[in-house]
Amino acid sequence: MKSRHLSDExxxxxxxxxxxxxxxxAHLEECxxxxxxxxxxxxxxxxxxxxxxxxxxPLYWEASKRRLGRELDAEDARRRQRRxxxxxxxxxxILATIAILxxxxxxLGRDQRAETSVDAWSALPRVEDDPSLPMIERMLDxxxxxxxxCCLGSCVLVLSDEEVRVVSESLRxxxxxxx
Amino acid sequence: MSHSEKAxxxxxxxxxxxxxxxxxxxxxxxxxxxxxxxxxxxLCYRFVNNHEDASDLVQEVFIKAYRGILRFRGDSSxxxxxxxxxxxxxxxxxxxxxxxxxxxxxxxxxxxxxxxERIEKDERSRQLxxxxxxxxxxxxxxxxxxxxxxxxxxxxxxxxxxxIGTAKANLFHALTNLKRLLEKGQGGAP
Numbered sequence: 001m002k003s004r005h006l007s008d009e010x011x012x013x014x015x016x017x018x019x020x021x022x023x024x025x026a027h028l029e030e031c032x033x034x035x036x037x038x039x040x041x042x043x044x045x046x047x048x049x050x051x052x053x054x055x056x057x058p059l060y061w062e063a064s065k066r067r068l069g070r071e072l073d074a075e076d077a078r079r080r081q082r083r084x085x086x087x088x089x090x091x092x093x094i095l096a097t098i099a100i101l102x103x104x105x106x107x108l109g110r111d112q113r114a115e116t117s118v119d120a121w122s123a124l125p126r127v128e129d130d131p132s133l134p135m136i137e138r139m140l141d142x143x144x145x146x147x148x149x150c151c152l153g154s155c156v157l158v159l160s161d162e163e164v165r166v167v168s169e170s171l172r173x174x175x176x177x178x179x
Numbered sequence: 180m181s182h183s184e185k186a187x188x189x190x191x192x193x194x195x196x197x198x199x200x201x202x203x204x205x206x207x208x209x210x211x212x213x214x215x216x217x218x219x220x221x222l223c224y225r226f227v228n229n230h231e232d233a234s235d236l237v238q239e240v241f242i243k244a245y246r247g248i249l250r251f252r253g254d255s256s257x258x259x260x261x262x263x264x265x266x267x268x269x270x271x272x273x274x275x276x277x278x279x280x281x282x283x284x285x286x287x288x289x290x291x292x293x294x295x296e297r298i299e300k301d302e303r304s305r306q307l308x309x310x311x312x313x314x315x316x317x318x319x320x321x322x323x324x325x326x327x328x329x330x331x332x333x334x335x336x337x338x339x340x341x342x343i344g345t346a347k348a349n350l351f352h353a354l355t356n357l358k359r360l361l362e363k364g365q366g367g368a369p
Contacts, residue, residue, distance in 0.1 A: 008348040008351040040355040041351055041354040048322060051303070053224050064238075065213065068241055069209070075245060
């Protein structure tokens with residue numbers, strides 16, 4: 001009984017080499033199909049080996065080198081251009097980011113400054129800097145001051161800001177009436 | 180120096196040139212081109228069977244190599260890597276299929292028998308190249324790499340991006356189809 005046909009790999013190995021595996025040789029002796037396959041491949045190999053291609057002129061290789069040199073110069077130029085474009089795009093992106101974020105930071109700064117100016121604006125002058133105090137002190141006579149048991153300055157100093165504001169406002173109103 | 184020692188030395192020189200280029204020496208690439216352009220040209224010529232297309236393909240192959248060489252890490256030899264680029268370029272190349280260039284021989288001074296012998300040999304070569312160019316693309320490339328560039332089956336498989344078994348099967352079919360085409364006088368597809 002005939003064994004299975006040779007695989008393409010086995011047939012190729014036999015075609016390319018005079019010495020094949022023994023069992024494959026034995027198979028070839030009894031299998032016409034595989035013998036033809038191996039013979040065709042071997043003939044194909046011999047035919048293929050025995051062929052030349054036209055050799056270009058020696059000048060061709062030099063011309064080819066020059067042509068490639070020009071191509072590579074162009075490629076280098078494109079690379080440089082791409083690098084500059086990348087740099088320009090990066091710079092543009094950074095500038096755009098700054099342009100977008102700058103108002104936000106400036107706005108934050110303004111808010112901070114606004115808070116600071118509210119503090120400066122809203123508080124009444126510090127007690128010692130209040131120009132109305134000397135006038136108030138002149139208006140009050142010493143006896144009255146002693147009668148209430150404290151000096152106006154120390155009285156005002158222990159008041160809270162809100163109390164200072166209310167008292168100062170009341171005094172102004174009173175002074176306005178007296179004038 | 181034996182053939183294998185020469186091959187090993189050549190691989191080492193290629194690797195050194197690749198490293199030199201990667202360090203920024205453009206001349207190293209020129210040297211690589213000089214060392215490999217003939218092999219790449221022959222591969223391309225056998226694939227397209229005409230000088231003009233082969234010439235264009237060689238340029239394309241080396242431009243692609245130039246673009247990719249900075250990423251080449253030496254996992255295979257430079258020539259195998261270059262063959263792979265060449266094969267892919269050939270496979271994706273769609274040519275106008277210009278007619279094959281006629282060879283020119285200066286027969287001045289040769290006797291009639293020499294001339295006739297040369298004409299017959301040239302005619303055989305032409306017929307064979309025609310037959311090779313009619314093979315299916317992958318069979319054609321496999322045949323070219325193995326027969327004309329003497330690559331090992333493993334290297335052919337690597338270049339083709341396939342297994343050794345498939346590469347061998349492709350070669351087997353290429354050879355038997357080639358024989359059939361020549362018997363038929365190149366008539367019809369395999």
